[in-house]
Amino acid sequence: MNGAIRGVTRTALERGWEVWGVENGYEGLLEDRRRRLDDRSVGGILHRGGTVLGTARSKEFVTPEGQRRAAENLLGAGIGGLVVIGGEGSLAGAQRLFELGIGTIGIPATIDNDVPHTEMAVGVDTALNTALESIDRIKDTASSHQRAHVVEVMGRNCGYLALMSAIAGGAEAVLVPEFEPDPEGILEALRRSYARGKPHFIVVAAEGAALTAAELHEYINRTPGAFESRLTVLGHVQRGGSPLAYDRILSGRMGAAAVEALVGGETGVMIGLQGRRMERIPLPEVAGKIRPLDPELYELAQVLAGLSASGA
Numbered sequence: 645m646n647g648a649i650r651g652v653t654r655t656a657l658e659r660g661w662e663v664w665g666v667e668n669g670y671e672g673l674l675e676d677r678r679r680r681l682d683d684r685s686v687g688g689i690l691h692r693g694g695t696v697l698g699t700a701r702s703k704e705f706v707t708p709e710g711q712r713r714a715a716e717n718l719l720g721a722g723i724g725g726l727v728v729i730g731g732e733g734s735l736a737g738a739q740r741l742f743e744l745g746i747g748t749i750g751i752p753a754t755i756d757n758d759v760p761h762t763e764m765a766v767g768v769d770t771a772l773n774t775a776l777e778s779i780d781r782i783k784d785t786a787s788s789h790q791r792a793h794v795v796e797v798m799g800r801n802c803g804y805l806a807l808m809s810a811i812a813g814g815a816e817a818v819l820v821p822e823f824e825p826d827p828e829g830i831l832e833a834l835r836r837s838y839a840r841g842k843p844h845f846i847v848v849a850a851e852g853a854a855l856t857a858a859e860l861h862e863y864i865n866r867t868p869g870a871f872e873s874r875l876t877v878l879g880h881v882q883r884g885g886s887p888l889a890y891d892r893i894l895s896g897r898m899g900a901a902a903v904e905a906l907v908g909g910e911t912g913v914m915i916g917l918q919g920r921r922m923e924r925i926p927l928p929e930v931a932g933k934i935r936p937l938d939p940e941l942y943e944l945a946q947v948l949a950g951l952s953a954s955g956a
């Protein structure tokens with residue numbers, strides 16, 4: 645997100661605008677906590693994870709009264725445009741503020757990559773690579789010990805990180821909240837894997853999968869004559885660390901595109917990456933909306949695991 649803050653700030657300063665950074669997301673709008681950003685205040689932040697402005701999940705902002713107060717604070721301070729960086733919840737808030745007369749632009753940022761109308765959100769690529777690096781490391785020890793490993797990645801409601809890290813990490817199975825789990829099918833694949841002399845069995849499970857990583861891990865350990873299982877929960881390591889090149893470039897481009905939309909007077913939109921272009925998507929099309937997981941990629945993950953009965 646720091647790349648987006650920097651992109652917005654530098655582009656707006658170049659346009660001769662005054663820039664303020666709101667601290668702690670919508671909490672900061674309610675408390676009117678802002679700091680003036682100049683060219684140097686966004687120096688040295690591009691390679692840093694998280695956000696230098698802070699963030700929060702604000703219950704108060706979700707109420708109409710909270711939204712009204714946030715809008716009044718902005719209008720009272722003479723602020724003419726607002727860039728909101730966040731996921732579907734943040735974008736829903738951005739739409740409410742737009743309805744209250746604030747010229748608002750959204751930038752999609754969430755490791756879940758579940759915002760519609762943008763191929764990628766800020767933070768996804770870095771989080772995915774962090775999960776992948778851990779899965780690769782776990783695979784090394786799994787192969788050496790001839791074990792099963794169940795690895796839980798983030799995604800309370802969304803299986804994107806699990807599915808993509810499973811495909812990229814060559815996992816034998818994947819569990820996501822969007823599709824019904826098939827524990828018997830996984831055990832069948834585990835036995836087949838063991839019988840064929842595979843040295844490991846890796847399962848990637850999203851945090852919000854109906855069959856949890858811990859449950860599957862215990863289930864495997866109760867299965868006689870196959871791999872023994874170990875469980876790893878990756879957790880919030882996936883939401884920090886130095887952003888990779890893709891995220892730095894994406895966030896800078898989106899930050900600049902957000903300011904260009906503001907300059908052109910086109911507000912109430914989110915910047916979305918479509919192909920090579922930054923498009924402007926009306927906020928109602930993305931606010932509080934979720935992009936479903938691609939079932940073809942889910943199928944692909946199973947095929948690439950090479951463990952179907954006919955794939956021997």
Ligand SMILES: Nc1ncnc2c1ncn2[C@@H]1O[C@H](COP(=O)(O)OP(=O)(O)O)[C@@H](O)[C@H]1O
Nearest residue numbers: 670700701702705706730731732733734736737
């Ligand atoms: N439907 C909504 N209307 C207005 N504000 C919302 C709504 N949903 C979430 N928000 C605000 O946006 C914040 C961020 O949303 P959240 O879903 O937690 O993260 P993200 O935007 O990254 O998905 C919430 O803490 C809340 O203050």
Ligand SMILES: O=P(O)(O)OC[C@H]1O[C@](O)(COP(=O)(O)O)[C@@H](O)[C@@H]1O
Nearest residue numbers: 731753754755756798799800801851
């Ligand atoms: O850190 P918290 O508030 O427990 O939230 C964890 C959840 O946030 C996510 O990282 C998504 O975060 P955002 O909604 O901020 O994009 C999910 O993958 C995860 O389930």
Ligand SMILES: [Mg+2]
Nearest residue numbers: 731732733754
């Ligand atoms: Mg979200």
